[in-house]
Amino acid sequence: MKFTLIIGDEQETRDFPDETTIKRVLEDMDFPLETVVVKKNGQIVLEEEIIADGDVIEVIKVIYGG
Amino acid sequence: MKTCTKCGAPEVIIEKKHSGQRLCQDCFIQGTQQKVLKDIRKYKLIDKGDKVLMALSGGKDSVMVLDILNSLYERNIIEMTAVTIDEGIKGYREDGVRIAEDHAKRLGIEHNLVTFKDSFDTTLDDIMTSSSQRGACTYCGVFRRWILNREARDVGATKIATGHNLDDETQAILMNYLEGNIENLTRIGPKTVSRSEKFTVKIKPLREIPEKEVALYVLARELEVHFAGCPYSQESFRGEVGQFIKQLSQNHPTIMYSTLRGFDKLKPVIKKEFTKEFNMGKCTRCGEPSAHELCRACIFCIEINE
Numbered sequence: 318m319k320f321t322l323i324i325g326d327e328q329e330t331r332d333f334p335d336e337t338t339i340k341r342v343l344e345d346m347d348f349p350l351e352t353v354v355v356k357k358n359g360q361i362v363l364e365e366e367i368i369a370d371g372d373v374i375e376v377i378k379v380i381y382g383g
Numbered sequence: 384m385k386t387c388t389k390c391g392a393p394e395v396i397i398e399k400k401h402s403g404q405r406l407c408q409d410c411f412i413q414g415t416q417q418k419v420l421k422d423i424r425k426y427k428l429i430d431k432g433d434k435v436l437m438a439l440s441g442g443k444d445s446v447m448v449l450d451i452l453n454s455l456y457e458r459n460i461i462e463m464t465a466v467t468i469d470e471g472i473k474g475y476r477e478d479g480v481r482i483a484e485d486h487a488k489r490l491g492i493e494h495n496l497v498t499f500k501d502s503f504d505t506t507l508d509d510i511m512t513s514s515s516q517r518g519a520c521t522y523c524g525v526f527r528r529w530i531l532n533r534e535a536r537d538v539g540a541t542k543i544a545t546g547h548n549l550d551d552e553t554q555a556i557l558m559n560y561l562e563g564n565i566e567n568l569t570r571i572g573p574k575t576v577s578r579s580e581k582f583t584v585k586i587k588p589l590r591e592i593p594e595k596e597v598a599l600y601v602l603a604r605e606l607e608v609h610f611a612g613c614p615y616s617q618e619s620f621r622g623e624v625g626q627f628i629k630q631l632s633q634n635h636p637t638i639m640y641s642t643l644r645g646f647d648k649l650k651p652v653i654k655k656e657f658t659k660e661f662n663m664g665k666c667t668r669c670g671e672p673s674a675h676e677l678c679r680a681c682i683f684c685i686e687i688n689e
């Protein structure tokens with residue numbers, strides 16, 4: 318399963334096993350979940366959302382520092 | 384499948400761990416607006432006919448307050464004006480200023496930009512690169528308060544609205560408690576009323592909204608905001624305390640609410656015991672209200688120029 322991951326100005330293609338959740342991907346990258354909002358194909362979604370082939374996942378860092 | 388607990392829609396954007404509530408985008412927006420408007424009534428933050436000065440940084444918190452207060456402004460319940468303070472933080476403040484101006488223009492709200500440079504003939508960057516004796520947040524806080532109070536009087540505002548959210552407020556409570564600044568605790572609350580009528584009443588409509596939900600709200604409403612951290616915030620003790628509470632909240636999702644509730648119960652007692660009685664006079668240098676000969680802003684200005 319391949320999807321597009323957008324974080325800030327950076328965009329890349331990622332390859333993960335099927336049925337992978339957004340949460341799993343973020344944890345894999347050591348990205349603190351509580352500081353981000355995630356959009357899947359332009360819609361805000363929960364972190365438990367499962368990524369499908371061809372999805373565009375945008376991670377928006379919304380909380381900084383303290 | 385998880386659906387919205389209010390309307391049954393399948394596209395859920397938030398699951399509130401502390402209440403078990405799951406909400407779709409529309410129900411979340413509506414519920415959040417209602418909660419903030421309810422708090423405004425409950426704590427009597429705004430009276431009909433108030434002229435509210437919005438401290439608008441262009442960040443998520445102040446943009447959300449502006450969006451919700453605009454519903455009162457549109458119905459002619461309040462008058463509204465906005466001010467953006469430019470502290471002179473290069474590479475950080477510029478975006479916020481532009482976004483603040485755009486929102487004010489879009490809503491047809493009077494908007495002023497006031498800089499540290501114009502007010503104090505220096506910038507936060509300059510203060511921090513030269514011989515700064517204090518933390519950036521100390522200078523910034525004192526100078527911003529000075530500007531806000533003066534601006535409120537200049538535009539004839541009866542209230543100053545700020546974007547402080549639940550995370551900010553519990554941070555302030557815990558920080559002042561940990562540092563033993565009990566007198567500072569007497570001033571924390573949804574509405575800050577000062578002893579001098581030359582200080583305008585400050586209100587915090589988002590005091591019970593978690594920071595993450597503020598972010599979710601502006602994204603759900605598709606409001607343009609400046610999501611970036613102040614380059615000086617990490618250095619502060621406040622920042623450390625903030626991270627600590629956020630970490631605790633992971634496994635204890637109600638911790639911020641209980642910290643706030645507990646504090647609000649204690650507050651009348653703290654206030655009674657620890658409010659200092661002193662006469663508010665005028666600062667001999669700038670004329671702003673001050674308990675001493677010089678106000679804190681003027682003391683800092685003199686220090687900086689030494």
Ligand SMILES: [Zn+2]
Binds near residue numbers: 387391406410
């Ligand atoms: Zn719903």
Ligand SMILES: [Zn+2]
Binds near residue numbers: 668682
């Ligand atoms: Zn002064």
